[in-house]
Amino acid sequence: MSEHSPKTQALMAYDAEALSQAGQRRIEHHLEACETCQRELLAIQTYAELATEIRSAELPRLDYGRMELALRREARDQAKGSKRSVAWALLALAAAVLLGVVGLRQRGVDSPQASRLPERAPETQLAHADTLPVDSSVAPQEQPLEGELTAVAGVVRIANAQANLGDVLHEGDVLETGVASGLHGRLASGTGFALAPDSRLALSRVRPSGIVLSLQHGAVSNAVLTGTVYQVDAGAYRVVVRGTRFSVARDGAEVRVSLAEGTVAIERGDATLEVLHAPAEWASPGAETAATDTPGVDSASVERPIGLDMELRWPSLTLPPFPRVVAWEVEGARFPADALVALRAPEGELTLQAFDARGRAREVHLEMLPEGLTLTEAMLPRIRVGTTQGELSPEAIRTVVRSRQAALRRCYERVLRRQGDPSLTQAAYSLRVDVGVHGDVRGVELTASGGEAHPALRDCITHEALGWIFPAPGGGPVSFELPLNLSAR
């Protein structure tokens, strides 16, 4: 039999009966002897069937009511933003008039300072979102804003001195993070940033009329309230923005921008290179958008800085380092866990995630108290050390477990029906699975939240799980734990 590439187009036409009778016969004749084309034809038909199934699949039923509420909230925020924008425009106009008067007086005395003032007044910048001057002398009457450090992971520095949670951020401050540290700052209501590990950022201008951050290296994620004039300088590039959420990463001359919400303009010199509308990514020539080597920088995701909405000061949450925890995630923000992490968190229920070195996560549910909280070992669910050596992808585990999910449930329901033990309905379970080098299950242990699992349930689930076959893990045996949420219907 001859080995050849199947003529996909001809086979598709054949399958669709779109060929002439002679053409159909020719393909049929060829198919009789060609296994490659038989396989291709079967793949075409398999795909056709699955595509039809996908088209006819029932859609998920979503809670549109919840969405409407969220959209209404968004509408209110937008309205607030535009009011703020008008207020700031008026303020800037007043500033411009005052500046004009000051400028005239200064010219009158032939001040050398006056000759350096830019001709453009701040209101022009507000109207067109033009580049903001870093030199704050253009609006000398305007008081700088004061920001606050809302989260600190590890050792971070402001102006070469170690900084702490709650420290005030001033215009002119230079913030630095180490390879395993990070910080979040709030500069105004609804506006702030998250500085990634191994980064250096100067707060060049923090004024009501606009904020300018200068990224010297590393990455910064930003959230900007609509109406706020905000700009991140990164080397030769400027990212100019109003009301948006985006991140800028800089490695030498290469700059990457990920835009999660809103619109930003990328500028260089006097030219606007590109205007991005979310969601979008941009990279300077030579930089890649899809992946990044910059530590702690994820070009596809924009971190949301912590504590932007706190009108009243939120209590502090302290996360000491724990063995086996390499990262924390709180309210969508990620922190390295090598050193002490302190952050602002809202009162009430709070969920944080603790990641181990292999990317496995445990959820920790906390009740934040007004006086603050320090996480203790007792609050942290166990992250097994185990003897894990090999690698088994989460997808591979999911595929096997999902395919056997019904059997696990049958175990539970059968035991519940026969034993009628009410404690069965109240327990949460965890199943430890040890997978051998060939993908066979070597050991299984079922534990219940309250202690030992019901013997009949344990036996049934153990028996079932011992029969699972996983793909052979690479590098050695693997152990993992499955939380089982079993409940009676």
Place this chain on the structure above:
Amino acid sequence: MTGLDPVVERAREGDEAAFNQLFRSHRDTVTRIVYRVLGPTPEAEVEDVVQDVFIHVFRSLKNFRGDARFTTWLYRLTTNVARMHIRKKRSRPRFADVSIPEATDDDDTTNRPDAATDRGRRIEALYALVQELSEKKREVLVLHDFEGMAAKEIAEIVEAPVLTVRTRLFYARKELYAKIAQDPSLAPAVEHLLESLPGQSATETKAKAKSAAPPPLRQRHVTGSAR
């Protein structure tokens, strides 16, 4: 601005009621596109993405100039948001722990016939292959083959010539066929296909396919050329 739908026009000007009307008119289609692009996904995740789409609509509507139809603009935004969601998901650390969700009425695998479970598994396996395609090919394939859009409409959404859309679709399918032929997780789907043929066991049909005419399964809307 002329020629703009009055509801869109009002929503652009910040009329909350008009925006709500837009949301209600288009939420089902947006949900369907998001679901088709993401593949089998928990409802809560689909919900987040759909909400994200409408928040983007809300924030960007003032930039909509009416150069394209509102629906084209909306679907473009929808596919962009879904694509970014997939990228973001890929870039995040993955959970090695697998949480088996509590069963709901919709997820009753015990009482459902095995066929439905098998179908779900086959679709998951297919989506795993689809996600391996490049973004451009995947987008065109999903919109055409799973969502049923015409090539011309897709061309407007992805801002590419119709011919480019057809080319991407052809190469996307070709790549998928090769993957399907080699993917052992889809072997049951092939078996299922063979068994579904009237009066044939898989073995018999295979033999027949080898020696005579191919199975008479036809899906012209999928295997035919792009409209």
